[in-house]
Structure formats: structure tokens, C-alpha cells
Amino acid sequence: MGTAEVGPPVCDDPRVDYPNDQAPGAPVRSGIPEHGRIPKYYAVKAQIDRLVGELGEGGLIPTERDLSERYGVARETVRQALRELVLEGKLRRQGRGTVVAGPKLAQPLSLASYTEGVRRQGRTPGRSLVTLDRFPCPDALAAETGLERGEPVWHLERVLLADDERVGLESTYVSVARLPHLDTEFEPDSSFYGYLHERGIGFGDADERIETVLATPREALLVGTPPALPMLLIHRVSRDTEGRPLERVRSLYRGDRFSFTTHLRG
Incomplete structure (x- = not known):
């Protein structure tokens, strides 16, 4: 008895053309x-x-x-x-x-803000506040950032917008001692980096990690996507120009609306 050949189904319908051989950037x-x-x-x-x-x-x-x-x-x-x-x-x-759909937003991997990256592509950035609260710094956050365990920290969570389209979700953790009036002075729909700059706080360096994840049901609801949609998750720990802990950010971006770019030099 012969063995059947195993493989994906063949498309032999003459009305369906196969893809072109090779185009710039194509697989x-x-x-x-x-x-x-x-x-x-x-x-x-x-x-x-x-x-x-x-x-x-x-x-x-x-x-x-x-x-x-x-x-x-x-x-x-x-x-x-x-x-x-x-x-x-x-x-x-x-x-x-x-x-x-329109082209994906190409966000640079740099210490530039989300606002700058979106504006460079002719889109209008925006943010919608989900929550702004404070709590004692837990052990895990203290170990990751260098903040003191138990010291008050702000948690700022916002939906990221581009031309009023929901494209991501951002959570920022920062010491209350560094920004004691964040809850009364900061406009939630504005740039957090711009707010820091106005107060003479500059970025020195940061550690960043990128991974692909699926959104939780809550995150999918906030961003307005199906739970099965792949998301790009960026973890960032930033320090100021003197090397002191500044912020810990968790940014979740829609995989269908974002790509990331960087410039490498040998």
C-alpha cells in the first residue's frame, strides 16, 4: 500500500495567483x-x-x-x-x-517620548487617564528600580491614542518624593516627559526589554482589541542624569498598529 504525501493543501485554482517571488522587505x-x-x-x-x-x-x-x-x-x-x-x-x-488600515506607527527605541514619536509621523498623539493613585513601593519594584521599599510611589495608567484611535496602554511608576504634586499639577493627556523637563529633570540612561504577549481581558477592553491579538510589551527602567532612579514604565502596544525602529552603529 502506498503512502499518502503529507503537506499543506495545494491551491490549484487557476483564478488564484501565487504571490510574487520577491519584493523589497518581503519574506x-x-x-x-x-x-x-x-x-x-x-x-x-x-x-x-x-x-x-x-x-x-x-x-x-x-x-x-x-x-x-x-x-x-x-x-x-x-x-x-x-x-x-x-x-x-x-x-x-x-x-x-x-x-x-493605515501604515503602522514606527516608534523609535530611544529616550524620546511617545508624543514625539507619533508627531514625527504626522499623527496627533493623545492619552486617556485610567488611574492615578499612590501606594507603598513593593519589594519587586524596589529591587528593580533602586527605590526604597515602602516609600510612596505614584502609579499613572493611561490609554495611548493616535488620532483618537486607541493603540496602547502605559503604566508609569515614579517616586512621590520626586514629584509630590503629580496629582494636581500634571495634565493626564499631556506628555509625562515634557512635565519632567519643565521641572528640570533630565533622563540619563535606561534599561529596556521588549517581548510579545497577549493582552489580559482588562487590557484588551481598555485598548479595544480582541484578547487574541498579539501585543508588543516594553519594560523600561529609567535613571536621571545623576544615575538616580526616575521611573519604571510598562508600555503595551497593539501589534497590528506598531513597529519599532532603532539605529545601529558598528
Whole structure:
């Protein structure tokens, strides 16, 4: 008895073109495995991706039913292709439809503020206050930042906005002794780094770590995303120009709306 060949389903429908071989920045062979067989949904995804380029930002994508008939595939195949394009940030849900998303926000990995990074791309930054409270510094935060265990610290949590679109969630921890009037002087929708600068506090250096995570149900609700959407999480511990502890920040960014850039020198 012969053995059946195991592999992804082959898309042999003549109405579905395979992806182009290579474009600048595209994966090698545009994701086609060496054996040349690709799943049907991937071929459909490539076709919809071309449609995205033709429609432009804000363009309305045809319904799953229309795409299914156009490409001669099952609606579940179309659904999987659309789901991946949404996760990649090329499409976004709007009401009961799907539209072409704008380009991702490219945030520099530097000591520049979120405000500066968003403005450089012609977008309007904003923030919405979730909470501002104070509590004794716990052991873990003290060990990480160099603050004294039990000393009062502020916790500032805000939703990050770009052109009124929710794109992230930021939690900042800072000593009350450094900023005793944060709760009365600081405007929650403004730049925290700008507030520090106005008070003569400058950044010296920082340690930063990036990882991918899934948002908790609470975080997903605040940012307005499905819990299954991949998120980019940045942990930062900053010090001032004299090397003293300044802030501990936990920034959660939507993986479909953000990328990060840095300049390396040999």
C-alpha cells in the first residue's frame, strides 16, 4: 500500500495567483515553501493583499461571501486569510465590515517620548487617564528600580491614542518624593516627559526589554482589541542624569498598529 504525501493543501485554482517571488522587505520567496505547495488560504491572502494596495487606506473590502465567490474557495478559507491580514495590521474591522488600515506607527527605541514619536509621523498623539493613585513601593519594584521599599510611589495608567484611535496602554511608576504634586499639577493627556523637563529633570540612561504577549481581558477592553491579538510589551527602567532612579514604565502596544525602529552603529 502506498503512502499518502503529507503537506499543506495545494491551491490549484487557476483564478488564484501565487504571490510574487520577491519584493523589497518581503519574506524569502514571499512565503512559498521549497516544495512549492502553499495552503489555499495563503494564496487567497496574497490576492486580497493586492486588493489592499489597489483600494488604499480606508477602502472597504468586499464581504466574505463576495470574496469566496470571486476566488472560488470556501468562506472559511477567506475568513482565515482576512484574520491574518487583520493581525498583520493591513486590515481593520469597522462596524460590520473590514477596511484597509493605515501604515503602522514606527516608534523609535530611544529616550524620546511617545508624543514625539507619533508627531514625527504626522499623527496627533493623545492619552486617556485610567488611574492615578499612590501606594507603598513593593519589594519587586524596589529591587528593580533602586527605590526604597515602602516609600510612596505614584502609579499613572493611561490609554495611548493616535488620532483618537486607541493603540496602547502605559503604566508609569515614579517616586512621590520626586514629584509630590503629580496629582494636581500634571495634565493626564499631556506628555509625562515634557512635565519632567519643565521641572528640570533630565533622563540619563535606561534599561529596556521588549517581548510579545497577549493582552489580559482588562487590557484588551481598555485598548479595544480582541484578547487574541498579539501585543508588543516594553519594560523600561529609567535613571536621571545623576544615575538616580526616575521611573519604571510598562508600555503595551497593539501589534497590528506598531513597529519599532532603532539605529545601529558598528
